[in-house]
Each structure stands twice: as C-alpha cells, then as structure tokens.
Amino acid sequence: MRLTYLSILLILTLFNCKNDGNDAENNNAYFGGEIMNPNNDFVVLLKSEKVIDTIKLDNRNRFLYKVNDLEAGLYTFYHGGEVQMVLLEPKDSLLLRLNTLEFDESLVFTGKGAKKNNYLINEFLENEIQENKIYKFCQLKPQAYLRRIDSLKDMKLDKLKGFKIKNTTSPLFDKIAQANIDYSYYSSKEVYPFVHHGGNKEEILKSLPSNFYDYRKTINYNDDFFKNYYHYNSFLKYSINNLALGGHLMHSDDDKFKRGSLCYTLDRLKLVDSLVSNKVVKNELLKNFTSNYISKSSNSENNDALLNAYLKISTDEKDKAMMKRFASSLNNLKEGSSFPSIKLVDYKNSEFEIKSLINAPTVISFWSHAYYDHFKESHYKLNELKNKYPEVRFIVINIDGYGQEIPKSALKANNFMFKDEYQFKNPKESIEALAIQPMTKTLVVDKHQKIVYNNTNIFSVNFEEQLLGAINRK
Structure with missing residues (x-):
C-alpha cells in the first residue's frame, strides 16, 4: 500500500509512543518530508558542517531518515543549493514540506517537534522582512532609531513569551529563540553607521549614545555552539565591520x-x-x-x-x-584579456564553444534555481535590454548542473524564451574559471572576444553606459 504523507506522520507518532520506555529509542529522532519541484533526488543532512547522510528521495519525492544516537541541537539540511536549519531533539519525528520555487517561504513542518521549528522558520522570514525596515530606520537620528529597533525587539520578546505560555519548550529551544532575537537586535545596531546617510562615518560614530554598544562586553566571539548559525554569523560580520x-x-x-x-x-x-x-x-x-x-x-x-x-x-x-x-x-579575466574557452550546451543538447557565439558586443550573465527571485528579475531586465540594444548578443547561462529538465521547466513556467539560453558543459570547472561570485556578476565582451568588464551588474545604474562603451569600441 502507498503511504500518504499523513499516514507516515501517524506511524511515526505511534512508533514514538510505543518506545517511550526504550532508552536507546528515546535518544533517536526521525526527519523526513516531501519536496515539490525537486532540483535533484536527494537531501543532505549535516551537523556542525559534518555530513550525517545523503538521503535519497523516493519516486514521490519523499524521504524519511532515522537519526540514531541523536545529539540534540541545530542541524542543517540542503537540497539543490538551498540551505535551511532545523532543531532536532530526542524523540522528535519531524516532517517538512516545501516547494523549491519558494524554498524558505513554502517550508512548513508537521509531526513531533514541528511547533518549535515552525516558530523558528517564521522568525527567520520575519527577520528578512524587517531588514528592509531597518535600512529605512537607519536614516533616523540615533535616539529615534533606538526607539524603533527597541520596539521591534519588544514585539519579538512578547511573541516568544506567548509561544512559551502555549507550548512546553526545552532549555535548548529557549536558548536558540532568545539568541535569534538578541543577535538580530545587535546586528541592527552594528549596521547603523554604514547605512545612515552621510559619508562622514567618524561624525556618525561620535553622535551615538555612549552606551550604544555596551552589549559588546557580553559577546562571545568564539561561540562553539552557534558557530554555524545564521544569525550569529551575520552579527559577527556586521560587528567586525563596525569595530574595524x-x-x-x-x-x-x-x-x-x-x-x-x-x-x-x-x-x-x-x-x-x-x-x-x-x-x-x-x-x-x-x-x-x-x-x-x-x-x-x-x-x-x-x-x-x-x-x-x-x-x-x-x-x-x-x-x-x-x-x-x-x-x-x-x-x-583581466579587462582586455581574451575570453577563456568554455563549453556550453543549449536546450536542444547541442554543444558550443562560447567564443563561437561571440562575434558582436556580448553580455554574459548567469542564473541559478537557488536564487529564484534573481532568475526572474534578471530575465525581465535582460529582455528589456535585448529590445533596447538589438546589436548586442546576450548569453544567459544556468550554472546548476542538474540536467536540462529543471531549468527548462523554470523558463517555460515564466514564459522566457530558450533563445540564447545555455548551460555549462562542465559546471564546476566553468564556474571556477569564470569566478562566478556573486550571482549578479555579469561580463561584457567586445566583438573581438576581449573582456571589457569582468564584473559588472545589469541592475547597476551605469550598466547601459558601460554597454554603449562596448558597442562603440573599434
């Protein structure tokens, strides 16, 4: 009989109840779920950057894994270039469901251990939304800025308090949930001098209240428990930037x-x-x-x-x-150098040397399924540029290396044409050869296959000026 998602959950719940008296079983946990629009056929589970196992999806894109001798704490799972964390404690039977087209936004948990993880993922998403508010608040004077971010912190503390009243939580969850709030708050303070308008950073630092960074006295810059945790690592980068x-x-x-x-x-x-x-x-x-x-x-x-x-x-x-x-x-890839030899494959499975495609001013940009918003926005922008500059060749390369079906589906779903769309023949070597970092990186090459710009951005305010310079080169 083919098990449904809910029946798997029911079996896990009954199994945990049955083994309540078994110490060995009490120290285990189950982790599984269903992935819609999978990028590949496996999920990787890690603890402290060490791979625990690579878990295969079945023919219905589901997986189930038993973690033996569980070390309670934060675990990382990744699928197709996307990464997220879960909190696993003994006797948990945690099932996730997600759609890779909206990885974090679609992620939801069921089963034992679901409530704490749904709380944490919701906090993660809310923090992403609040980042935009923080950047706007940074234009306020220090005291007004403090009132705004203090208010945001108080709202989060009230939400956590309400969650703990309704649910029995563990000291481990309490530690992580509180760290989420604290490190997000501290990060808001560390970014202020950089985001606040005005180029005189020394004057901005002098304008801050004397106790603005008092919390630094309590920070552990060598926290082994949180060393792989997103909020902690983000804070450390902001703090080092500011201290330096x-x-x-x-x-x-x-x-x-x-x-x-x-x-x-x-x-x-x-x-x-x-x-x-x-x-x-x-x-x-x-x-x-x-x-x-x-x-x-x-x-x-x-x-x-x-x-x-x-x-x-x-x-x-x-x-x-x-x-x-x-x-x-x-x-x-120095400007003026010849473009390197890179092999591409189109969506008819025909192979090309990239230089054979460059006989006019050419823009070369990249996309990945893991950065789905960038994929869509960059293609809209490229379509606009193609109409505006018909004398320019636009080469768009998917870097994922998952095969052709997934990128083809993404292009079709968004009504993007396959013309000038390619994949790397050898993704790993080509990504390294072209030093593709960040994903917004764009190269501009002249008609002689010489590099004009080795790291620009199609969304840059001066990109079209750069493009005109490439067009007018003799």
Missing part, C-alpha cells in the same frame, strides 16, 4: 570612508586574527571578507596583497587552495 571602522578611521588618510578599500579590508582581517580564536569561526570570517573584496576588485596588486595576508592567517588548507584558484581565475 573605528580603528581604520584613526589611521586612514582618505577624506571619505571607502568601504571597498584594501586598507579597510586588511584592518578587518587583522581584527579577526586578534579577536577570534575559534578556528571554524575565524576561518569563515577570513574567507568571507577576502572573497568579497577580491570578487569586486579589478586591481590585481591589491588582490595579491590581500590574498597574501589571508594565506598567512587562515588555517583552513582547503579554503586557502580554493582562494588561490579564485584569485587566479580573476587574474585571467
């Missing part, structure tokens, strides 16, 4: 703070080295600051200087090797 800002302004000769300067990025690496001792936390921060700078810089000397500083501090050999390859790829 104060030191940077004391010795910088720039008239105006330049967030993308080499000096400021080196200051951040030095601060991480002095402040953070946990290897996982430290190496991740170093990698993040270094890769973000290098991906946006076209100055090879500055890139080399930062890379050398990073290599001296980081202790993660795998990350260091990756960063060397990343920098090397960017160096090969």
Whole structure:
C-alpha cells in the first residue's frame, strides 16, 4: 500500500509512543518530508558542517531518515543549493514540506517537534522582512532609531513569551529563540553607521549614545555552539565591520570612508586574527571578507596583497587552495584579456564553444534555481535590454548542473524564451574559471572576444553606459 504523507506522520507518532520506555529509542529522532519541484533526488543532512547522510528521495519525492544516537541541537539540511536549519531533539519525528520555487517561504513542518521549528522558520522570514525596515530606520537620528529597533525587539520578546505560555519548550529551544532575537537586535545596531546617510562615518560614530554598544562586553566571539548559525554569523560580520571602522578611521588618510578599500579590508582581517580564536569561526570570517573584496576588485596588486595576508592567517588548507584558484581565475579575466574557452550546451543538447557565439558586443550573465527571485528579475531586465540594444548578443547561462529538465521547466513556467539560453558543459570547472561570485556578476565582451568588464551588474545604474562603451569600441 502507498503511504500518504499523513499516514507516515501517524506511524511515526505511534512508533514514538510505543518506545517511550526504550532508552536507546528515546535518544533517536526521525526527519523526513516531501519536496515539490525537486532540483535533484536527494537531501543532505549535516551537523556542525559534518555530513550525517545523503538521503535519497523516493519516486514521490519523499524521504524519511532515522537519526540514531541523536545529539540534540541545530542541524542543517540542503537540497539543490538551498540551505535551511532545523532543531532536532530526542524523540522528535519531524516532517517538512516545501516547494523549491519558494524554498524558505513554502517550508512548513508537521509531526513531533514541528511547533518549535515552525516558530523558528517564521522568525527567520520575519527577520528578512524587517531588514528592509531597518535600512529605512537607519536614516533616523540615533535616539529615534533606538526607539524603533527597541520596539521591534519588544514585539519579538512578547511573541516568544506567548509561544512559551502555549507550548512546553526545552532549555535548548529557549536558548536558540532568545539568541535569534538578541543577535538580530545587535546586528541592527552594528549596521547603523554604514547605512545612515552621510559619508562622514567618524561624525556618525561620535553622535551615538555612549552606551550604544555596551552589549559588546557580553559577546562571545568564539561561540562553539552557534558557530554555524545564521544569525550569529551575520552579527559577527556586521560587528567586525563596525569595530574595524573605528580603528581604520584613526589611521586612514582618505577624506571619505571607502568601504571597498584594501586598507579597510586588511584592518578587518587583522581584527579577526586578534579577536577570534575559534578556528571554524575565524576561518569563515577570513574567507568571507577576502572573497568579497577580491570578487569586486579589478586591481590585481591589491588582490595579491590581500590574498597574501589571508594565506598567512587562515588555517583552513582547503579554503586557502580554493582562494588561490579564485584569485587566479580573476587574474585571467583581466579587462582586455581574451575570453577563456568554455563549453556550453543549449536546450536542444547541442554543444558550443562560447567564443563561437561571440562575434558582436556580448553580455554574459548567469542564473541559478537557488536564487529564484534573481532568475526572474534578471530575465525581465535582460529582455528589456535585448529590445533596447538589438546589436548586442546576450548569453544567459544556468550554472546548476542538474540536467536540462529543471531549468527548462523554470523558463517555460515564466514564459522566457530558450533563445540564447545555455548551460555549462562542465559546471564546476566553468564556474571556477569564470569566478562566478556573486550571482549578479555579469561580463561584457567586445566583438573581438576581449573582456571589457569582468564584473559588472545589469541592475547597476551605469550598466547601459558601460554597454554603449562596448558597442562603440573599434
């Protein structure tokens, strides 16, 4: 007999009840669910970045996995490039249901352990919405800004209090839920000097109340429990940015703070080295600051200087090797260089060398199913540009490597044409060769197959000006 989603849940519930007296079973948990529009046929479950297992989907896109000898805590699962976390505790039987087209927004849990996880995912989504409000509030003066973010924090605390009144919660859940609220609040304070209008960051810092950052005295910058947790890691990046800002302004000769300067990025690496001792936390921060700078810089000397500083501090050999390859790829994509040899496949399964497609000014952009909003918005923008600049060739490449059915379905569902749409023949090697980071990265190539811009953005205010420059090149 084919089990329905609800019948699986019922069996898990009965199974847990039956084993209430079994200590070995009491320390286990079940994790499963159903994925609509799957990107591949498996789900990966991890704990502290260590893979527990790769779980195959059945022919109805469902999965079920028993976690033996469960270590209570936050677990990560990913599917098709999307990542999310769940809280698993002994005797949980947690089932999820999601649609990959709206991964986080569609995610809902049922079964034992569902209420706490639905609370956490709802908090995650609400925080994403509130980020836009925070950026607007940042234009207020400090005291008015504090009143707004204090009000948001109080609302979250009231919501958590109400949830705990209605539901029996564990100390572990309480710790994570409180950390969500605290680190989101602290992040709101750390971003204020950067988002607040005005280029004089020193004056903005001086305008803050003397106790504005008092909470820093209580922060553990080496928290092993939260080292893989989104809110904690986001806070750390914001905090390092802000702490380094104060030191940077004391010795910088720039008239105006330049967030993308080499000096400021080196200051951040030095601060991480002095402040953070946990290897996982430290190496991740170093990698993040270094890769973000290098991906946006076209100055090879500055890139080399930062890379050398990073290599001296980081202790993660795998990350260091990756960063060397990343920098090397960017160096090969210098403006004026010939575009590298890359093999593409169209949706009729015909193979092309990309250079054979470049005989006019050409825009090359990328998309991934994991960034579905960007996929849609970028295609709308590209269609607009195609109509406006018929003399330009637009090559659009899906980077996922899932095969052709999923991207074809996405294109069809949104009424996007297949013309000039491709996939990489060898996704991993091609992504590395073109140093595709971030996803908004766009390359502009002239009719002679020379790189004009190696990292621009079709949504940039000066993109069309750049495009006209490429069109007018002889």
